[in-house]
Amino acid sequence: MNTAGVAPGPQGKDLGNIKKLPIMISLIIGAFFSILNETLLNIAFPDLVVELGVTPSTIQWLSTGYMLLVGVLVPASALLVQWFTTRQMFLGAMFLFSLGTLVCAVAPGFSVLLIGRLLQAAGTGLMLPVLMNTILVLYPPDKRGAAMGTIGLVIMFAPAIGPTLSGLILDSLDWRWLFYMVLPFAIFAFFFAFIYLKNVSDITKPKVDVFSIVLSTLGFGGIVFGFSSAGEGHGGWSSPQVYVSLIVGAISLIWFVLRQIGSKSPMLDLRAFKSPMFSLTTLLLIIVMMTLFSTLLLLPFLLQGALLLTAFTTGLIMLPGGVLNGLLSPLTGKLFDKFGPRALVIPGAALLIVIMYLFTQVSLATTTGMFIALHISMMIAISMIMMPAQTNGLNQLPRKYYPHGTAILNTLQQVSGAIGVAFFISIMSSGQRVFLENSSDPTAPQQQAEALLAGVQKSFTVGLVFAVAGLVLALFMKRTKAPEE
Known part of the structure; x- marks a missing residue:
């Protein structure tokens, strides 16, 4: 009989007695507002260009920077979830997201607003892998479809209502309210998880390969940065900013892959x-x-x-x-x-x-x-x-x-x-x-x-x-x- 997802883990943890519903509610609340945030701000870009006195190509970094940091953090999450408990990862992610939301709401200018967005992205980048990994651990294969479908509801519904909700808010309120309205829900998600979220992961604390982290950051970050820069009109594909980023990213990524294949305890196991x-x-x-x-x-x-x-x-x-x-x-x-x-x-x-x-x-x-x-x-x-x-x-x-x-x-x-x-x-x-x-x-x-x-x-x-x-x-x-x- 297959017991994947319910059998005791390597540390002897019996997952069969863990109440799944509070854990799922904690994860869904946090994921909903972090994913909603990805599309909530985009419709406000024209207003921000005028109010912050920056160009459209500059304001796009509020979106590109977000995507860039999430792309860099997610590969490292495979290592982090083996070093920190489910609670620690999720609470840390929600703290960063809440802090970033507060920074965005009170930002006096573009630079501080970008810092806030990057903090939000750090929270989102850490949360998404925790969400998926927790479902794989909690639910046996024959029950995962329904659980993943519930997560799909959040992942697709949140960004879908983002532009419409943003338009409604901006019709009568300042752009800062896009963050003020999210902040209470983010704080609620943190404390709800603090009370109800239980750890379900196995802490193995594998060796930290710092060089792999550097290669992963340069590889995925360089590729995301290069393609995003090309799409934003920085001289197109012939711009040094674009092709240098892509070359550095490609070389780093190939090196990263080869290093993972040859490692006994890879950061990202490509097997x-x-x-x-x-x-x-x-x-x-x-x-x-x-x-x-x-x-x-x-x-x-x-x-x-x-x-x-x-x-x-x-x-x-x-x-x-x-x-x-x-x-x-x-x-x-x-x-x-x-x-x-x-x-x-x-x-x-x-x-x-x-x-x-x-x-x-x-x-x-x-x-x-x-x-x-x-x-x-x-x-x-x-x-x-x-x-x-x-x-x-x-x-x-x-x-x-x-x-x-x-x-x-x-x-x-x-x-x-x-x-x-x-x-x-x-x-x-x-x-x-x-x-x-x-x-x-x-x-x-x-x-x-x-x-x-x-x-x-x-x-x-x-x-x-x-x-x-x-x-x-x-x-x-x-x-x-x-x-x-």
Whole structure:
């Protein structure tokens, strides 16, 4: 009989008697507000540019810096969760997030606001792997789908309501209230966890490889920084800031991988990739994240830049799909437990191809209702793929690889997100430029709108290619069983 997740750990801890509900509530509250924070501020960027007296490329570092630090911290989390208890990790993460939220709320200028954002990012970067690892430890494989679905509800619902909630707040209040309103909930999450959260992890205190931490930071940080800088318009791909960062990141990452393979106690154990379904899941999630970003990034550009809708209206258009995606996550989790991954992932990947094709056909005459319907359909397809595939891949790992598997998936999702932003902005900009070069009156508003549409359609076409690749991978997916330990 398989007892993964409920058997006593190496330290003799009997997890079968631990009450799971208070632990899950603690984790979900903290995760919800930390993830909500990722999209809550973006819609306020135009106001911040004026109030703080900085350029748009500078203000973007409030988002890029956040993504950069999360991408750097997540790989180290595989080591940290073996040195510190679940309580210590989560409470430390919530303390950093709460402190960062307070700093942002009272920030007198851009520099202090950026410091606050980085503190928030540090909390988020430490919290997400703890969340995933705790579920793997608490729940046996045949119950993980429903648990991961509940987490999927939080992960997708929080960023979905972020822009809409932000628009409502900014309609009548100062941007600082975006942080003042989050702070009480963050503090509540800290004290709720302090009272109810129990430790479920195994503290093994492996050797700390400082050089691997440095290589990981330079590797993942350099790649995220390079792609983000290219996407933000710092001279494009020819900018030294971009290509030097990418070269340093690539060399450091290769060195990091080789060092982990040759180490007896690696910081990030890449032997997790010996599990074929975990490797397949990793590739599939990267492709799906790229496809998702092609839409979540391009749709606001099209709706606001070409159709001249407000940011708040754009947020409302994208709200139903995001909310439905979150609400479906627990259902797809339960269906995964009953029917396995293929019954969800393959139809989801096929639906995603259809939706991406329809997105390539949109025009300036496309109705708001059609955009809402396409976005809802796409988010349904994503919900059928993301959590079932991720749960299936992690289920194949031995328990000792849980921290490493969750860290690998979270890291690569952050990196693919950064790459997706830069990649699709570059494609969109290229399509715009080609259209305007052949235009008889490139300064005319109608021509500029048509140019933006042409760039977006070109990007959606590339997104369609990614979706096809995702379906090909999905066809090879099989239901996994946890290895005997």
